[in-house]
Amino acid sequence: MTSNGTNPTHLTVIGGGFAGLTAAISAAEAGARVTIHEAHHTLGGRARTAEGAYRTNEGPHALYNGGPHWTWLKQRDLIGPLAPLPAIEGTRLRLHHQGRLRRTPPLAMLKLLRRKPEQAPVDVDFMTWATAEVGEEGARAAAHYIAVATFHHDPGSLSARFVHERLRRATKLPPEAHYPRGGWGSVIDRMATLAWNLGVRVETLSRVDTLAPLPTPAPGLGPAPGPVIVATSLPAARHLLQDDSLQWTGARTALVDLALNSRKGDPFAIADLDGTGWIERFTSQDRTLAPAGQDLVQGQIPLSPAESKADGVARADHLLDLGFPDWRDRLLWRRDSVSNGRTGAVDLPGTTWRDRPAIDRGNGVYLAGDQVAAPGLLSEVSFNSALEAVTLALTSTRLDLRTA
Template identity: 45%
Template sequence: MEPDLTIIGAGLTGLTAAIEAAEHGWQVTVAEAHSRPGGRARSLAAPYRANAGPHAIYVDGPWWAWLEHRGLTPPIVEAPRLPGLVRAGGRFGPWPAELSEAIAALPAEAPPQESFRAWLLRHVDAKTAEAIVGVAFIFSFDHDPGRLSAEFAHQRLRRTLAGGARYVAGGWSTLVDLLAERAAGLGARISTRTRVPTLPAGPTILATSLATARQLTGDSSLTWPSARVATFDLGLRADGGPGWFRVMDLDDRIYAARYSLADPTLAPPGHELMQISAACAPDERKTDAERRVQRLLDQTWPGWRAAVQWHRGTIRTDCTGAIDLPGTTWHDRPAVSRGDTLTVATDQSAAPGLLAEVGISAARLALQQLGETPRPSSESDSRHVQGRSR
C-alpha cells in the first residue's frame, strides 16, 4: 500500500512526527539512510555508550510534556552532587555566585535587533558581560555567542540555568528505541538503509538536516546559521580522577563532563566516559581545538593522559540547532511549509524551542500544514483509515 505520508529521516524529529501522524490515522513510511534510527541522537554500543555529542533533555519543555502524555518518558538521571569547575577571566573556581546574581538582575526582555554583547554592556561591566557570553556557549555551541541576537541568547540563557536539564539513562538511544517501538506499534513502517534520491510525489516531511533538505529540494533558501563545534569522547580508567563532574571554560568555550558519574551504564566497570564540546571559529582546525581541550584537561586533571583507553573526535558543522543573529527571530527561519505536499522539519526551521525541540515543534507544525487527517485514495483506504482512527 502506498503511504499517506512519507517521512525522510528517523531521528527524534522524524520519529515524533511518525507517532503523531499514525495517531491521526496516517499510513506512514519513514525512510532512514543509516542502519538504525536515531539520527544525531544515536549512541554507540558498549563498552563506551557515547552519544553523537553531550546531550541533555529539558524536562520543562513542550516535548517532555508530549512524551509524558504518551508514557514515553525515558529513564533520566540528574547531575551528581559533585562540584563543577568554572574558568572565567583566566581563573578556575566554583560557579561564581556573583555571576548568577548578575544574570538574575538582567531585564526580563531583550531586543532581537541588538547583539547579546552590546545589550549586556548596557547592564553589566565588561568582565561580567564576557563571562555571561561564555555561559551562552552551553546552549548555542557558538564560538562567539556575544554576536547573536540578544533576545535569542537571553531567553535560552534563563531557561538553561533554570535547572530543567536531565540526562537520558543509557544514552539517547534509550529514547530513540522507545519512540521507534511506539511508531512501529502504531503501524508506521521504518525502513533503514534507505536513501531517497528524489522527493516522493505525495505528502512528505523532510526530517533531516537543513543541508540535506536543501540538496533534496534544490531550494537554495533552505539555509540558516548554525554553530561549528568540535566534540571529543574519552574512555578512561576510573583510577582516582579529579573531584569535579564537569568543567565549564567560559573563556575558551569548552564544556567537559564525566557523564558516567551520572549514569554508570555508559562505561564498563572500572572505567568512565567523558564527553567534551569545544566551540570552533569558522577557520579553526580540529587539531587546534583538540590542543585547547588538552590544555584544559592538563590544568584541571593531572594524569588524565595515562588513564585514556579509548577516544574519538570530530568537527560538527550546522548540526547543533539554529542560532539567530541580530535583527532575526525564529519566525525568519526557513518556513516549514514548502507547498501543498512538502514540509521541512529541522532544528533550524521556523519553529520555537531550545536546540532539538525546534525540530519537534516543526514536525508538529508540518502535520498541521498537511492536515491532521489523511485523504484516502480509495474506498478500501478509507475503511483502513477509519479503523485505525478508532
C-alpha cells in the same frame, strides 16, 4: 483521517531522527498511514547513541524538562529511567575564569540572570546589551557559558533575546537538564517501538535522492499520494528539494570523547568562561555508559571559521589538564571529531525563529528539524517543527478532500 472514506492518508517521512520519529508517531496517532525512509542502518540521527563499551552521543546531550517535548514524551512513557542528578553541593561544576578553575561565576553574571528574557532586545547583539546591563566581565562570562546550549564560537555576537532566553534556562535551579539512562538512544528505541506498534513502516538504508511525483493508484487499490515531511538536516533538505533558499546560520564544533580510569574528585563538568567550551563527565550520573571503574568524558569546543579541529582539541586538552589531573596517564580510549552545521540554529541580531526557513514548502512538502521556523531550545525545535509539519500536512489533506 481518511482520504476517500476508506483509505487513510499516506504520509512519507524522510529522516528517522528525533524529528522524523516525532512526526511519524503524531501522524499515526491521528490515523495516517506512515512510512519512514532512513538513509542510515539505524534510526536516531544526531540522537543516536553508539553501541559498544562506551555509550557516546554525538556530543553532550541532555533532555530539558521545561519544554513541550518533555510532557509529550512522558505522556507516552518514552522518557524511561533517568540518571539521577548529582546533589547541587556535589556536582563539582567548575568554571574556567581568568585562567583558573573556580566554583562560582562572576557576580555580574549572576546579576544578569535576574533580567527577564523579554528585557533582552532582538535587534541588538548579546554582548552589547549585556555589557550595558552588568559590565563587560559579566557579559563575556555569560556569553561564553551559553556556548553549552548554542555550540557557537561567539554567542555574544548573536541576538540578545536568543542568547538570554537560553542562558536563563541553562542556569535554572533546580536544573532543567536531565539524562535518560543509557543515553539518548534509549529514548529513540522506545519511540521506534511505539511507531512500530502504531503501524508505521520503517525503511532503513533507504536514501531518498529525489521527490519524484508518485503515481496515483486506481480506485480501491491503496492510498492516494500524500504529503511528505522532510526531517533531515537543513543542508540535506536543501539538496533534496533543490532549494537554495534553505539556508540558516549554524555552528561548527570540535567533539572530544574520552574514557578514563576513574579517579575520586574528578569534576562533573567544566565550563569555559574565558573562551567557549564544555567538558562533562557523563558517568558521574549514569554508570551504564562505560565499564566499571571507568569514566566517559565528552566535550564540545565551538570553532571559529579560522580554527581547525586541532585548535579545538588543544583547547579541550587544556581544560582537561586543569580539571582532570593525570588524565593522559588514565586515558583508555579517545575519539576526536568535528560537527559542522549539525548543532541547531542560531539567530543573529534582528532575527528570530520566525525568520528561519518555513515549515510549509508548498506542493505537499513540509520541513522538520532544528534549523527551521519553530521555537524552542535545541531538540525542542525539532519536536515543535515536527508537530507543526504534521498538523499542516493532515489539515491540508482534509481541505483538499473537501474541495475535490
